[in-house]
Amino acid sequence: MTLGAWQSLFADWRSFAVGLEHTLVAAALALLFATILGVFFGLLGVAPVPAARTINRIYVEAIRNTPLLLQAFFFYYGLPRVHIVLPVLAVGVVSLSIYTGAFVAEVVRGGIQSVARGQLEAAYSQGFSFVQAMRYVVLPQALRVIIPPYTNQCVNLVKNTQILSLIAGADLVYQADTWSSENLLYGVAYMTVAVLYLAITLPLAAISRWLERRIGGPIEAGADA
Amino acid sequence: MSWHGFTVLFQPENLRFLWWGFTVTIEIAVCTIAISLASGVVLGIARYAGDTSRGRALRAIGLGASLYIETFRNLPMLLIMLAARFWSHLPPFWAAVAGMSIYTAAVIAEIVRAGLLAIPRGQWEAARSQGMSYMQAMRYIILPQGLRKVIPPTVGQFITVVKDTSYAWGLGIQELTGSGTIIFAKYVNPIETFSLIGLIYFVTNFSMAFAARSLESRLARRTF
Amino acid sequence: MKQRIHAFLFAALAVVALTGALARPASADALSDIKARGVLNVGVKADVLAFGFLNPKTNQYEGYEIDIAHELAKRLLGDPNKIKFTTVTAKTRSGLLDSGEIDMVIATFTITEQRKLVLDFSPPYFTDGIALLVQKNSGIKGLADLNNKTIGVAKGADTATRLTNKAAELGNVLLNFSAFETYGEIAAALQAGRVQAFSTDGSILKYYEQQDPSTVILPDRYSNEDYGVATKKGNDSLRDWVTAQINQLRSSETLKRWQQRWAIFNENQFK
Numbered sequence: 001m002t003l004g005a006w007q008s009l010f011a012d013w014r015s016f017a018v019g020l021e022h023t024l025v026a027a028a029l030a031l032l033f034a035t036i037l038g039v040f041f042g043l044l045g046v047a048p049v050p051a052a053r054t055i056n057r058i059y060v061e062a063i064r065n066t067p068l069l070l071q072a073f074f075f076y077y078g079l080p081r082v083h084i085v086l087p088v089l090a091v092g093v094v095s096l097s098i099y100t101g102a103f104v105a106e107v108v109r110g111g112i113q114s115v116a117r118g119q120l121e122a123a124y125s126q127g128f129s130f131v132q133a134m135r136y137v138v139l140p141q142a143l144r145v146i147i148p149p150y151t152n153q154c155v156n157l158v159k160n161t162q163i164l165s166l167i168a169g170a171d172l173v174y175q176a177d178t179w180s181s182e183n184l185l186y187g188v189a190y191m192t193v194a195v196l197y198l199a200i201t202l203p204l205a206a207i208s209r210w211l212e213r214r215i216g217g218p219i220e221a222g223a224d225a
Numbered sequence: 226m227s228w229h230g231f232t233v234l235f236q237p238e239n240l241r242f243l244w245w246g247f248t249v250t251i252e253i254a255v256c257t258i259a260i261s262l263a264s265g266v267v268l269g270i271a272r273y274a275g276d277t278s279r280g281r282a283l284r285a286i287g288l289g290a291s292l293y294i295e296t297f298r299n300l301p302m303l304l305i306m307l308a309a310r311f312w313s314h315l316p317p318f319w320a321a322v323a324g325m326s327i328y329t330a331a332v333i334a335e336i337v338r339a340g341l342l343a344i345p346r347g348q349w350e351a352a353r354s355q356g357m358s359y360m361q362a363m364r365y366i367i368l369p370q371g372l373r374k375v376i377p378p379t380v381g382q383f384i385t386v387v388k389d390t391s392y393a394w395g396l397g398i399q400e401l402t403g404s405g406t407i408i409f410a411k412y413v414n415p416i417e418t419f420s421l422i423g424l425i426y427f428v429t430n431f432s433m434a435f436a437a438r439s440l441e442s443r444l445a446r447r448t449f
Numbered sequence: 450m451k452q453r454i455h456a457f458l459f460a461a462l463a464v465v466a467l468t469g470a471l472a473r474p475a476s477a478d479a480l481s482d483i484k485a486r487g488v489l490n491v492g493v494k495a496d497v498l499a500f501g502f503l504n505p506k507t508n509q510y511e512g513y514e515i516d517i518a519h520e521l522a523k524r525l526l527g528d529p530n531k532i533k534f535t536t537v538t539a540k541t542r543s544g545l546l547d548s549g550e551i552d553m554v555i556a557t558f559t560i561t562e563q564r565k566l567v568l569d570f571s572p573p574y575f576t577d578g579i580a581l582l583v584q585k586n587s588g589i590k591g592l593a594d595l596n597n598k599t600i601g602v603a604k605g606a607d608t609a610t611r612l613t614n615k616a617a618e619l620g621n622v623l624l625n626f627s628a629f630e631t632y633g634e635i636a637a638a639l640q641a642g643r644v645q646a647f648s649t650d651g652s653i654l655k656y657y658e659q660q661d662p663s664t665v666i667l668p669d670r671y672s673n674e675d676y677g678v679a680t681k682k683g684n685d686s687l688r689d690w691v692t693a694q695i696n697q698l699r700s701s702e703t704l705k706r707w708q709q710r711w712a713i714f715n716e717n718q719f720k
Contacts, residue, residue, distance in 0.1 A: 065384070065430035066423045067391035070402050074423070077406075077415035077634075080641030088627075088643065155299065162301040166395050168601070168627035168638070173304050177395070178628045180311065181540050181605035184567050190308040194300055201299035238505060314548040317541065394630065397541035403630075410633025413640070 005185045009192060012179060019175035020196055026089055026171065027158045030096035034157065037097060038104020045109035048130060056105065063102035071095050072163040088169045092161065100157050104150065111146035112138055144215050151208035155201050172196055230414030234421060239408055246404030247425060253321055253390045253400060258383050260326040265333025268294060270368065272334060273341045278359055290334065298331040303392045310396045321393040329386055333379060340375035341367065380437035384430045401425065479684035480525075483552055489522045492537035492551040496632055498656040499711040500575075501556055503536065510534050513711045514555045517574060517678070517704075521553075521694060538631060540605035543568065546681050553691065554679040557650055561607055569688040570677030571695040574704055576717050578670025579611055580651035582636075582658060585665050587645060592616060592624075592671065599625040601635035601644035608648050611672040636661065650674050652713055673717070 009016075045056035063071070072095040079086060086094070115138050123133035165174035172193050180189035233239070268290045275287005297305060306324030309315060315323055344367055352362035394403035401422055409418040483489055493514055494501030500512045519529035535551050542554045546568060557577075560570045581600070583589045589598075592615060602608040609626045616622040627644055629635045636657045639647045647657065651670060658666050678695060680688045698704045699719060708714035 061431060061434075062427065065388075065434065066426045067388040067402060069391040069394070070405070070419060070423055070426065073402065073406065074415070074419040077409060077637055077641070078419060080643075081413075081416055085642050159299075159301040162303040162392070165303060166392075166630060168629055168643075170627075173301055173307070174628070176304065177307055177540075178604055180307075181543075182607065182610065184543060184564065186308070186311040190304065190312060193304060194308075197300050197304065198296070202295070205295070205299055311544050316548050316550050317545065397538055397630070406631065406634060410631070410637055413637075415637070 005188045008183060008185060009179075009188045015175050015179060016172070016192065016196070018170055019172040019193075022089060022164065022169065023158070023161045023171045024200070026092045026096065026161045026164060026169075029093045030100060030161075031154060031157055033093065033097035034100035034104055034153075037101030039108055041101065041105035042108025042112070043134070045105060046112045056109065060102045060105055063099055064106075068095065068099045068160055069163050069166060071099060072167055076167045088164070088167055091167065092164045092169050092171075095163065096157060096160055099160070100153055103153050103156075107146055107149045107153065108142075110149075111142040111144075114145045115141045147215055148208060148212040151204065151211055155204045155208065158201055158204065159197070227414070227417075230412070230417040233412050234408070234414060234417050242408065243401065243404055243422070243425075246399055246401040249393075249398065250387065250390045250400040253318070253325070253393055253398070254383070254387045256322045257325040257329055257386050257390075260322065261329035261333055261386075262379070264326065265330040266337050266372070268330060268334035269337025269341070270363075273338050274363065280359070294331045294334050296331075297327050298335060300328070302328040302389060303395050306392060306396055317396055317398055321390075321396050321398055324396075325386065325389060325392075329382065329389075333382060336375050336378045336382065337371070340378075341371035343374065344370055377437055377441040380433065380440065384433050384437075387430055387433070388426065479552060479681070479687040480690055481686075483525060483687070487526060487531060489518070489525060489532045489553075490535065490551040491518045491521075491532060492535050492542050492545055492554040492556055493518060494538075494556045494653075495536040496656070497557055497653045498659070499713050500652060502656075513575070513707055513713060514557070514676075516707050517698070518555050520698070520703075521678075521691065524694060525690070538605070539603045540630065542679070543605070546679060549681070552680070552684075552687065557653060557676055558679050559607055559650075559674040560677045564607075564679075568682050569680045569684070571680075571688070571691045572699070573675035573677050574695055574699070575652075575676040575708070575713070576719075577650040577652050577674045577676065578717075579608055579648060579672050579674060580654050580670055581667045582639065582647040582654045582664050583645065583667060584639065585663055589645065589667070591667060591669055593619055593622055595624060595646055596622045597625070598645040599627050599643070600646045600648045601627050601629060601638050602648055603632060603635065604628040604630060606649060612648060615671045632657065639664065 041056050041059050044052040045060070047053060072091065075086075075095050076088070076091045079091070112134075119137055119141065120133055123137040128136065161171050162173045163169075164171035165177055168174070176189045176193040180186045183189075271286050271290035272294060273287070274283050275285070275290060278284065278287075302325060305328050306321055309324035309327070310317060310320035313320065313323075348366055348370070349362060352366045357365070390400050391402035393400045394406070399407070405418050405422045409415040412418075493510055493512075495503035495510065497512065501510060501514045502512050503510050515534075518532060518534070522532040523529035535545060537545055537551075537554060537556050542556055542558060545551050546554055558564075558570075560573060564570070581589075581592070581595075589595060592612070600609075600612065609628070612624055612626075616624050627638065629638065632647075632649065632653065635644065635647045635649075638644045640661060647654065647664075651666060654666050658664055678691050680691060695704075705714060705718065708718065
C-alpha cells in the first residue's frame with residue numbers, strides 16, 4: 001500500500017461514491033419490500049387457516065435453503081428469457097427483498113408465537129376478530145420480541161448487497177473488485193471499502209444492541225442470513 | 226423455459242460437471258465449518274471471559290476478541306474472501322476457505338457468547354459459593370451448559386455456510402453455482418439450470434435442517 | 450483506553466505478520482524448480498476458440514496457446530505432455546501466478562506498462578485488437594454509436610481503459626461499462642439487452658459470434674493488444690528462458706505456421 005496506490009484510489013473516488021450510493025439505495029429499497037413481504041408471510045404463518053400456514057412454510061423453507069446469489073442469478077439471467085429485462089439494481093432489490101422477506105417472516109412468526117396463547121384467546125373472548133386481536137393485543141407485545149432480530153436482518157441486508165458485485169451491479173464490493181483487478185492494487189481498495197461498510201454496519205449493529213437492551217425480549221442466539 | 230432446455234441439462238457430461246461443482250461446494254463448506262467452529266468457540270469464550278472476569282490478562286484477550294468479532298462480523302463475506310484471495314498469496318481454494326472462516330468464526334463467536342450469556346447468574350453464584358475459582362467455575366459449570374445450548378443455532382450456521390460457498394464463484398472457483406453459470410451460458414437455459422441447482426441446494430440444506438431439529442428436540446429432552 | 454490501544458496494536462501486528470508469512474517470495478531459480486518437479490504448470494483460457502479452449506467432448510485443451518505451452522514443456526522437460534493446465538480468467542490469472550500455483554500464464558494476456566510493473570512478459574507471440582460484438586439489429590456501427598450506452602467487459606481486463614482512451618480521442622463519446630466474471634455471462638447480458646456491446650479481443654469474440662448468429666463483430670479494432678507469456682516478477686531465469694524460446698519460435702516462423710494452422714494469422718502479426 002504505497003502512497004502512489006492511495007493517490008490512484010482517490011483519483012477514482014467517483015467510482016467508489018457510485019458504489020456506496022448503489023449499496024445504500026438497494027439496501028433501503030429492499031428493506032422496505034422485505035418488511036412488507038415478511039410481515040405478510042409471517043402473519044400467514046400464524047393464521048388459523050392451514051393453507052395459509054402451508055404457504056408460509058413453502059415460501060420460508062424454499063427461500064432460506066437456497067443461496068441468495070443463486071436466486072439473484074435466477075432473476076438476472078432467467079427473467080430476460082421470459083422477456084422481462086429489469087435494470088440490474090431492480091433485480092438486486094427483487095432478490096434481496098424476497099430473500100430477506102423469508103427471514104423477516106420467520107422473525108415475525110416467532111415473535112407472534114412467543115406471545116402467550118392466552119392473550120389471543122382472551123382477545124377473542126372480548127369479541128375481537130383475528131385481525132383485530134392481532135392489531136391491538138398480540139402484535140404490540142410481539143414487537144418487543146421482533147425488533148432486535150429484525151434489526152439484525154437489516155445489517156445482514158446491507159452486507160448481502162454484495163450479490164450485486166457478481167451481476168455487474170456497481171455496488172461497493174463490485175467497485176473494490178473491478179478497480180483492484182484493473183489496477184492490480186488490492187490493499188488500498190479493500191481497506192477503503194471495508195471502512196465504508198463498517199461505517200454503515202457498525203452503527204446499525206449498535207442500534208440493534210441498544211434496542212435489545214431498551215425493548216428487552218429474550219436474547220436470541222442470532223441466526224445469520 | 227423449454228423441454229430442450231431440460232434435456233440438454235441432463236446430458237451425462239453436464240450432470241458430471243455439476244456434480245464436480247457440488248463436491249467443490251461441500252469441500253469448501255466442510256473445511257470452513259471445521260476451522261470456523263474451532264476458532265469461533267475460542268473467540269466467543271474469550272470475549273465472554275473478558276467481559277465477565279476481573280483479571281487484566283483475560284480482559285485484554287477479551288478485548289482483542291471483541292475487536293476481531295465486531296470488525297469481521299459486520300463486513301460482507303465476499304469482501305473478506307476477495308481480500309484473502311488477491312491480497313495474500315493463498316491458492317484460490319484456501320483463500321476462499323480462509324475468507325469464509327474469518328467471517329463465520331466471528332458469527333459463531335457471537336452465537337457462543339449469546340449461549341453463555343443466557344446462563345442464569347445463579348449458576349455463577351452457586352459455583353462461587355462452593356469455593357470454585359473463576360476458571361473452575363467456567364470449566365465445570367458454565368461452559369458445559371453454554372456449549373450444549375448453542376449446538377442448534379450452530380448447525381443452522383452450517384446451512385448458511387453451504388449457501389455461502391456460492392460466493393467462492395467471485396474468486397473464480399467452480400463450485401455449484403459457478404458451474405451453473407458456465408452451463409447456462411453455453412446452452413442458454415438459465416431457468417432450467419438454476420432451478421436444478423436450487424433443488425440440489427434445497428435438498429442438501431433441508432436435510433441438514435431436519436437433522437438439526439431432531440437433534441434439538443433430543444437435546445431438549447435431556448435437560449432439566 | 451490504554452488497553453484498547455494495546456489490543457489494537459497487537460491485532461495490527463498479527464495481521465502484518467500473517468500477510469508476510471503468507472506471501473511466498475519468488476524463487477531465483479524457478480527454472481530448476483520446474484525441472485526438479487518434472488511438470489510445467491501453465492494457466493490457460495478454456496473458453497477462447499483457437500487460443501485456449503477446453504473441448505467438452507475430448508476434455509482436452511486445444512489451441513494456439515496450448516501448442517506454445519506444449520512446445521515449452523518439450524524444450525524444458527523433454528516431453529510435451531509433462532504439463533499441467535489450469536483454467537484461468539482475466540481476473541484470476543495474476544493471483545494464481547503470484548501464489549505459485551502456476552509457473553506461467555499463456556492466456557490472451559495483453560502486455561501493458563501498468564502490468565509490467567507487477568509481472569514479467571515475454572515478447573509478444575500474437576497481436577490482436579479490441580473489438581465490439583453487437584446485435585445485428587441494433588444499428589450500432591462503431592464506438593461513436595455507443596455514446597451513453599453500456600459495454601460489457603471482463604473483470605481484470607484492460608478493455609475498459611483502452612476504450613475510454615479511444616472515446617476521449619473521438620470527442621463527446623461517454624461510455625459506461627459493466628464488468629462480469631466470465632465471457633459467457635457477458636454474452637448472456639448482450640442477449641438480454643443489458644449491455645449494448647460485448648467488448649474484448651477480437652479473437653475471443655469469434656466464439657460468441659458463432660454461438661449467437663444474431664450478433665456480429667464490428668470491423669474496427671481499437672488498440673493493439675500484444676499477447677505475452679507472463680511469469681512472476683523475480684523469476685528471472687524463467688523469464689529469460691521463455692523470452693529466448695519465444696524469440697526463436699518467432700524468427701524460425703514456427704509461430705506463423707501455428708497461427709496459420711489455427712486460421713488466426715493476419716498481416717498485423719510480428720510487426
